[in-house]
Amino acid sequence: MVMEDGTSTFPRHIADTKACEIRDLLDRLADKWSLLVVELLGDGSRRFSELKREIDGISQRMLTLTLRQLERDGLVTRTVHAVVPPRVDYELTPLGASLLAAIEPLVGWARTHRDDIASARDRYDVSA
């Protein structure tokens, strides 16, 4: 924030406030798969093998790790059904759903500005 006298109240190190929040955000979502899983579960609960099939290219290991972390953060519930063969369902919690809502603007931005970025890249690359 810039005051009328020209001084600024913005912290010299953004680490103080915003940076911490953003860091949290990145630590939680900025991996290769978390956002994809959240987005998928937004469409409804899924079992492990369904997620594995629907998320192109994910390994079993990474799906497990991703789901565990989402569960730990309270974004996803894990429900084990005592049947044979075993069946495990994953579902967004209300908190997870609220995250999904907060992500939508960003996904929308990516969609609408996809071309802008592509052309900006082309311009940059030819000039270089």
Add this chain to the structure above:
Amino acid sequence: MVMEDGTSTFPRHIADTKACEIRDLLDRLADKWSLLVVELLGDGSRRFSELKREIDGISQRMLTLTLRQLERDGLVTRTVHAVVPPRVDYELTPLGASLLAAIEPLVGWARTHRDDIASARDRYDVSA
């Protein structure tokens, strides 16, 4: 999307549509520093050394790489002033500003649900 008859029009592989957009998004922003730089520049233009000072822990190398990529994607402009010592200013483009706006809901979410996540984690960790 789930139809009235219970069938779903949601693609089996989300790679088809949403996943691509999300992938784009992640490729662009899911690194350690890009979001931090964008957020900082949202407060106004900065020169290289200012960014370096304000972003706690970033190396000269990574700041350069991050800024180059943001410039390439058309999110940031780089202005070199022909003075000595050299002075280079970085500023958000309109596209960059629109991205910042799209990020705000997410940053807000992180702030409001910070405690929810922390307590969810504690619960998970003690039960494990």
Add this chain to the structure above:
DNA sequence: CGGCATCCTAAGGGATACTG
């Protein structure tokens, strides 16, 4: 089916030294 445990590599990114 839904996982762990192990191994292994590719890439991200820090530290340092040099330059216009």
Add this chain to the structure above:
DNA sequence: CAGTATCCCTTAGGATGCCG
């Protein structure tokens, strides 16, 4: 001041094999 170049190390994450 604002980079570039080089080296090096840590980590994400893929492949594979085993188990309840």
